[in-house]
Amino acid sequence: MNTKNNLLINLTAAENIPTLSQQVGYLVSDKHQALPLSETILNKLNRDLPTILHAAFQDEDKAALLEVHKTLHTIYEISFSHPLSSVCLHEHSPWLLTIRNQIEIAWLNYEIPRIQKQLPSNSEVENPKLLCDWFIEQALLESNLDKFVLEFLKTQASIEQFNIFILSDATLNYRFCDALALSLPYSSEKVKAEIAQNIWDECGHGIPEKSHVRQFARMLTELGLQQPTSPIWEDWRPYAGHNIYFCFGLNRKHYFKAIGNLAMPEIFDSSRNRKIVAGLERLYSDARVKCEYFYNHLEADEKHGLDWLNNVITPIVNSEPLAGIELAIGGAIRMETMRRYNEYLADRFGLL
Numbered sequence: 001m002n003t004k005n006n007l008l009i010n011l012t013a014a015e016n017i018p019t020l021s022q023q024v025g026y027l028v029s030d031k032h033q034a035l036p037l038s039e040t041i042l043n044k045l046n047r048d049l050p051t052i053l054h055a056a057f058q059d060e061d062k063a064a065l066l067e068v069h070k071t072l073h074t075i076y077e078i079s080f081s082h083p084l085s086s087v088c089l090h091e092h093s094p095w096l097l098t099i100r101n102q103i104e105i106a107w108l109n110y111e112i113p114r115i116q117k118q119l120p121s122n123s124e125v126e127n128p129k130l131l132c133d134w135f136i137e138q139a140l141l142e143s144n145l146d147k148f149v150l151e152f153l154k155t156q157a158s159i160e161q162f163n164i165f166i167l168s169d170a171t172l173n174y175r176f177c178d179a180l181a182l183s184l185p186y187s188s189e190k191v192k193a194e195i196a197q198n199i200w201d202e203c204g205h206g207i208p209e210k211s212h213v214r215q216f217a218r219m220l221t222e223l224g225l226q227q228p229t230s231p232i233w234e235d236w237r238p239y240a241g242h243n244i245y246f247c248f249g250l251n252r253k254h255y256f257k258a259i260g261n262l263a264m265p266e267i268f269d270s271s272r273n274r275k276i277v278a279g280l281e282r283l284y285s286d287a288r289v290k291c292e293y294f295y296n297h298l299e300a301d302e303k304h305g306l307d308w309l310n311n312v313i314t315p316i317v318n319s320e321p322l323a324g325i326e327l328a329i330g331g332a333i334r335m336e337t338m339r340r341y342n343e344y345l346a347d348r349f350g351l352l
């Protein structure tokens with residue numbers, strides 16, 4: 001059978017579009033009038049969604065969690081797509097917003113109870129100094145598995161295992177500057193200036209070749225790797241860690257959570273990067289040349305962590321004490337997703 005006939009069958013049979021993420025992918029691929037199955041697929045999706053959400057967030061079924069997060073990823077990517085592409089026609093379509101809202105509500109209802117114990121007390125969240133202390137304390141807390149995975153990268157991981165680690169990081173690296181940009185619209189000039197400074201760093205201080213995306217791409221080339229065109233993860237945990245930036249960043253009501261979520265890695269990334277650099281030096285005599293991306297982040301992140309506490313967290317809580325708890329929730333969820341990411345890495349390395 002030729003390709004054209006295959007395509008015809010694929011586009012005319014709903015059973016060929018069985019999963020939630022494929023269904024959303026189909027429904028955003030063109031105007032619904034141009035998609036013969038749009039009504040059938042949308043009806044089926046709306047009928048099945050509560051069951052999938054229940055399987056994901058009540059039963060913690062891994063396949064359902066993966067499907068839900070792949071779907072959210074597809075939806076969030078619309079906001080970064082080529083402006084002239086047909087997917088953008090659907091960015092604010094009621095049908096899509098309804099699906100997105102249902103998933104986000106079910107997801108946050110799952111996440112927030114899980115981080116309650118880590119949250120600071122009521123008096124701490126409204127006191128900038130105490131809240132900053134909480135951020136530092138939480139960022140430096142490492143579970144046994146966190147320590148184990150980083151120690152493994154530092155002392156034992158093979159080149160193949162390091163490649164998996166680097167390729168797993170590639171998707172977020174490509175979107176990180178956009179995630180930062182989503183947190184820029186805010187009334188405080190001090191906060192804006194700090195976030196703009198971070199964006200300036202990401203952009204290589206105006207020199208495209210020095211941008212972090214290009215540095216990462218060069219590292220991939222040096223290591224003989226290709227930039228993945230889609231995430232390499234077949235696991236919900238890295239998807240969730242990625243999606244949370246955009247769940248918070250693309251919803252104004254979650255603005256302060258987005259800030260807390262962005263602040264946390266600025267504090268913990270430098271100690272993580274030191275171990276990664278040690279692992280790269282063990283594997284490559286010219287690691288500094290091949291992997292300048294990680295070397296450059298060593299010093300930059302140490303400074304960013306303190307700057308975020310002084311110039312973002314502190315002024316926000318000073319002027320808006322009620323934002324404190326939101327900042328903490330965003331930070332605590334980041335720590336939770338970071339731990340899950342380490343669990344995912346441990347699985348991929350065959351350590352569990």
Ligand SMILES: [Fe+2]
Pocket residue numbers: 176202212297
């Ligand atoms: Fe960066």
